[in-house]
Amino acid sequence: MKEKAADIHSIEEDSVSQSILIVDDEEDVYYSFQRFLEQFPLRTFNARSGEEALKFLKTQPVDVIIMDIRMGKKNGLETLKEIRKLFPQQVVVIMTAYGTCQTAIEAMKLGAYDYILKPFNIQELQSIIYKALEASKLTKEVSSQITAANSFDSRGLQIIGKSQPMQQVYKLIGQVAPTNATVLIVGESGSGKELVARAIYQYSLRANKPFIAINCAAIPENLLESELFGHERGSFTGAMAQRIGKFEQGDGGTVFLDEIGEMPLSTQAKILRVLQEGEFSRLGSNEPIKTDVRIIAATNKDLAAAVGKREFRADLFYRLNVVKITLPPLRERTEDIPDLVDHFLAKHRRYLPNAPTCISSQAMKSLMAYHWPGNIRELENVIQRAMVLASSATIQSCHLPEEIQASEKKKCFKDKHSKGSLTGGLDSLIQEMVCSELKESRLETLKTLLHRIYTHVLEECEGDESKAKRILGFHPGWVNALKS
Numbered sequence: 420m421k422e423k424a425a426d427i428h429s430i431e432e433d434s435v436s437q438s439i440l441i442v443d444d445e446e447d448v449y450y451s452f453q454r455f456l457e458q459f460p461l462r463t464f465n466a467r468s469g470e471e472a473l474k475f476l477k478t479q480p481v482d483v484i485i486m487d488i489r490m491g492k493k494n495g496l497e498t499l500k501e502i503r504k505l506f507p508q509q510v511v512v513i514m515t516a517y518g519t520c521q522t523a524i525e526a527m528k529l530g531a532y533d534y535i536l537k538p539f540n541i542q543e544l545q546s547i548i549y550k551a552l553e554a555s556k557l558t559k560e561v562s563s564q565i566t567a568a569n570s571f572d573s574r575g576l577q578i579i580g581k582s583q584p585m586q587q588v589y590k591l592i593g594q595v596a597p598t599n600a601t602v603l604i605v606g607e608s609g610s611g612k613e614l615v616a617r618a619i620y621q622y623s624l625r626a627n628k629p630f631i632a633i634n635c636a637a638i639p640e641n642l643l644e645s646e647l648f649g650h651e652r653g654s655f656t657g658a659m660a661q662r663i664g665k666f667e668q669g670d671g672g673t674v675f676l677d678e679i680g681e682m683p684l685s686t687q688a689k690i691l692r693v694l695q696e697g698e699f700s701r702l703g704s705n706e707p708i709k710t711d712v713r714i715i716a717a718t719n720k721d722l723a724a725a726v727g728k729r730e731f732r733a734d735l736f737y738r739l740n741v742v743k744i745t746l747p748p749l750r751e752r753t754e755d756i757p758d759l760v761d762h763f764l765a766k767h768r769r770y771l772p773n774a775p776t777c778i779s780s781q782a783m784k785s786l787m788a789y790h791w792p793g794n795i796r797e798l799e800n801v802i803q804r805a806m807v808l809a810s811s812a813t814i815q816s817c818h819l820p821e822e823i824q825a826s827e828k829k830k831c832f833k834d835k836h837s838k839g840s841l842t843g844g845l846d847s848l849i850q851e852m853v854c855s856e857l858k859e860s861r862l863e864t865l866k867t868l869l870h871r872i873y874t875h876v877l878e879e880c881e882g883d884e885s886k887a888k889r890i891l892g893f894h895p896g897w898v899n900a901l902k903s
Contacts, residue, residue, distance in 0.1 A: 437552055438462040442472040442486035442498070443514075452485070455541075459548065469498030476506060482555040483548070485535075488515040488526070496525060503530040507586040510555040512547060514539075557593035557622055578614045579762050580755040584747040588615065595742045596622035601694065603739045604717040606746030609796030612717035615744060616675045625713060628672030631665045636681040644686055645702055654703020666699055666710050673713045679739070680720035680731060687732045690714075694738045714739070749791040749798065756786055759795065763802040774806040778814040785816055789826040 438461055441452050449465040456463050464481060466472035468491050472484070484502070488495035495513055502509050513526040513534040526534050532554060533547050578585075595602055596619050604612045613632065620630045638646055649664030665674060676682070682690070693699050694714060698707040716739045725731035749756070760778055768774050778786075782805075791797055805818040816824055873891065880886040 436461075437483075437556070438464065438481045439548070439552075440464045440466060440472065440475065440481040440484045442466045442469065442484060442490070442495070444468060444487070444490045448487070455544070456548075458545075459552075461552070469493030469495065469501075472498060473501055473505070476502065476509075480506075482510065483532075483551045484509060484511045485548075486511060486513055488513055496529060499526070499529045499531060507583060508590065510551050512551055553597060554590075554594050557596055578611060578618060579759050580752060581758065582747075582752040582755050584752050585755065588744060588746060591742070591744050592618050592622065595619060595744075597624060599624075599713055601713070601739055601741045602715045602744060603722075603742070604715065604744045604746065605722075606717070606719065607748045607794055608719045609794035610746040610748055611795050612719075612746060613675065613677060615746065616673075616677075616715045616717060619715060620673045620675075623673065623713070625672050629669045630673050630675065631669040632675040632677060633665055634677045636678040640683050640686075643683070644689065647686070648689065648699045649701040651701050651703035654701070661701075664699075664701065666693060666712055667708060669712050670710050671712070673715060676714060676716045678718060679716040680718040680722055680725060684730075684732060687735050691732065691735045691738060694735075749794045753787050756798070757783065759798055760786065760802060763799050764806070767803050767806055771806055775809045775814045776812050778805075779816065782814050782816045782819060785819055785823050785826055789823045 439452075439456065441449050441463060443449060443465075444467050446467075453463060461482075464475065464479070466475050469486075470493055472486065476484075486495045486498060490498075495515075499511055499513065502511060510532045511530070513531045514537060515526075515534060516537040532551050535544055535547055592615065602616075602619060604615050606612050616632070617630065620626060633646065635643065645662060645664065647664050647666055649662045649667055652661050676690070679690075689699060693710065693712070696707075697711065698709050700707055722731050722736050722740070726733045726736050760783070764774075764776065764778070768776070786798070786801075793800075801820060801823065802814075804820070805814045808818045809815065873887065876890055877884065877887045880890070
């Protein structure tokens, strides 16, 4: 069945859940795709230009776009830029007959999911389309479900944020979750690394198996190996019975190694063995135990620098750094603060029934101006504190810590002395002079203003009048008038 609406063609039944938009100015390409895509249970649409594709997307969302790079007025890369601005999560595959390095790099840099070369390799094309559809499905699930206002996991944890940096994190989660790839999550303390690890786990094929989290910095060095790998009875003083370690408990599931940069070198060697061989031994035993676990690691340290200082094993770093997800600090995504505040208000109101339900605009400005060294964890603590201290239904600036109140004052001071504000101040001064009722007053004010400017520049020029005149562009007569 083929429909035509505003030069957009659709095939397959409307009940099919996923869809693809083919963007190419050659009609033969669309019909070739139409025949090829009959094997997939999905709807296909066609746009003959970048402009037509953008117009279509504003009224009809699709899961995947396959777009040619060379088209009429607006080429594929230009269209891709606009699509990424308007629809940040959209999965786009670029197709081109010109497989240059520059083209490939530019397409991926602009946010393309992948690219394919003409003429198509059928097996490669089929694989890319399947992966793109899966990535679209998982990205939408992650970005919608884990940010839904009332969806908490068993610990009340939740990822919040609609900013562009977080959209990129959601995309990576959606792409990596269904694989078994090792993931390294990098971010400052309090930025939400464990939440990302749990999201990867929740949307993985191991979601029905255990999720074991270990904070490597919180466990003493002499106990960490026992915690991870277990021990046999009598293997050390106090080992009164056999103990099963986390890697054995998490067989088939996911082990999250938080703050792995704090792990001792001796333990790192055993983690490397798990990654390479899929086995380990309990303390006090040489018998290897097979384990099937996916490792997700997190750190707030620069592991590459730690490798250079020989504080972290290079081979383990490369094994962990298969897929790297970098979490932005809160100061780089301040547009997410209002949503985070609403979330924390709702979360803690469950335990504080008479607590505030909202926050004043002035208090919110203070929160937006603060630099948040402790990131989201610090923000939650601040909101919880304010909810306890506030006696009304609204959190005010006075309920915030002094350093946060001061942040807004500092911002106002900087804004006041910025170039734009200085220009505005001069404009106001000039307007006031022009509107003055007494001509003598206007002239005197102008003379005083020019005299101060000249005096300041003359001091900077160490008394060199000719240099000061050149800088200011003053006519010699002006200077003489100013001296009088």
